Amino acid sequence: MATPQHPAPLLTAEDLAVGYFLSKKMPRPVAGPLRLALWPGELVCLLGPNGAGKSTLLRTLAGLQPPLGGRLELGGRPLAAMGAAERARQLSVVLTDRVDAGNLAVRELVRLGRHPHTGWLGGLSAHDEARVQAALEATGTEAFADRPVGELSDGERQKVLLARALAQDTPVVLLDEPTAHLDLPNRVALMRLLHQLARATGKAILLSTHELDLALQAADRVWLLPADGALRTGTPEDLVLSGAFAAAFAREGLAFDAATGTFALHAPTGPPVQLVGEGAAAFWTRRALERAGFVPTLGPAALRVTAPAGPGPGPWLSQVAGQASASHATVEALLLALNQVNNN
Numbered sequence: 177m178a179t180p181q182h183p184a185p186l187l188t189a190e191d192l193a194v195g196y197f198l199s200k201k202m203p204r205p206v207a208g209p210l211r212l213a214l215w216p217g218e219l220v221c222l223l224g225p226n227g228a229g230k231s232t233l234l235r236t237l238a239g240l241q242p243p244l245g246g247r248l249e250l251g252g253r254p255l256a257a258m259g260a261a262e263r264a265r266q267l268s269v270v271l272t273d274r275v276d277a278g279n280l281a282v283r284e285l286v287r288l289g290r291h292p293h294t295g296w297l298g299g300l301s302a303h304d305e306a307r308v309q310a311a312l313e314a315t316g317t318e319a320f321a322d323r324p325v326g327e328l329s330d331g332e333r334q335k336v337l338l339a340r341a342l343a344q345d346t347p348v349v350l351l352d353e354p355t356a357h358l359d360l361p362n363r364v365a366l367m368r369l370l371h372q373l374a375r376a377t378g379k380a381i382l383l384s385t386h387e388l389d390l391a392l393q394a395a396d397r398v399w400l401l402p403a404d405g406a407l408r409t410g411t412p413e414d415l416v417l418s419g420a421f422a423a424a425f426a427r428e429g430l431a432f433d434a435a436t437g438t439f440a441l442h443a444p445t446g447p448p449v450q451l452v453g454e455g456a457a458a459f460w461t462r463r464a465l466e467r468a469g470f471v472p473t474l475g476p477a478a479l480r481v482t483a484p485a486g487p488g489p490g491p492w493l494s495q496v497a498g499q500a501s502a503s504h505a506t507v508e509a510l511l512l513a514l515n516q517v518n519n520n
């Protein structure tokens with residue numbers, strides 16, 4: 177099979193080791209050696225358990241802390257050789273550190289994103305103002321553009337910092353946990369926005385997140401950083417199907433189910449139940465059966481449940497092998513009946 181031709185990567189790392197110096201002669205490696213590349217137009221999600229080194233890696237890629245070793249290039253130039261202004265034209269970064277913006281209004285903070293292009297004393301041109309306005313609109317922060325940043329909620333402030341990074345308009349965007357303070361609709365909207373932005377503008381967007389479900393849906397590529405620091409990269413699907421994803425998050429009593437793309441919340445305690453049906457009703461019936469401890473199966477079992485086929489709610493049918501079936505108007509009634517059968 178022919179290897180797909182990629183354009184030149186925007187950011188590359190070879191033999192990169194990231195971590196901290198506890199003293200001048202005592203490095204504390206966190207992850208590496210890493211071979212990495214970020215390509216234009218892709219949304220990459222950096223995933224890994226707590227403490228694996230995601231923030232450390234992002235800070236290192238952003239040039240905010242030195243690598244313990246290896247080579248790091250941005251736009252084909254060694255990152256270490258770049259001045260702050262040159263770097264800021266190539267790469268924007270939003271970290272999780274609290275930003276003390278004092279009384280600065282939202283629009284003013286977002287305008288600061290343009291400074292790498294104008295210089296500190298340079299005024300903003302109409303083009304700069306248009307970028308600021310576009311960043312405010314894209315992130316849904318325009319509605320409170322005149323409010324002081326210090327008065328915003330955590331989620332609002334998070335969106336404003338993203339707006340500043342977007343106004344900076346760099347080929348590479350690095351975001352540390354940008355969804356942390358957002359409610360679910362806002363998290364989904366943000367992931368969709370970042371995915372569309374990468375596609376439409378050719379930016380490379382790398383973000384760390386604990387939103388595994390969303391990341392598996394949205395990421396063009398995943399950087400999977402397990403606790404041992406040996407990073408794996410690939411499409412979400414390749415990493416899930418190879419078992420690498422489950423292994424990175426393996427914990428006693430918690431298993432990732434590649435068939436459903438979720439971590440199992442409930443340990444089965446009851447008997448198998450044959451679940452007949454498809455679509456939304458069958459999906460939610462399966463969830464209810466699992467929560468009640470049953471093991472939904474496709475094959476025959478002594479207990480059988482038929483999910484409603486129509487668009488409305490119910491009825492559900494339950495049947496014990498060899499007996500007449502019973503009808504239930506709600507999932508609650510179905511579970512009650514199944515538990516009674518199971519306890520007899």
Ligand SMILES: Nc1ncnc2c1ncn2[C@@H]1O[C@H](COP(=O)(O)OP(=O)(O)OP(=O)(O)O)[C@@H](O)[C@H]1O
Nearest residue numbers: 196197204206224225226227228229230231232233
């Ligand atoms: N300033 C520091 N000096 C020494 N070690 C540090 C420092 N900051 C973080 N670490 C350690 O580096 C390791 C990686 O931390 P890091 O914050 O990068 O992980 P993470 O994957 O971002 O975690 P989380 O998902 O919890 O945010 C941890 O063991 C942490 O204790």
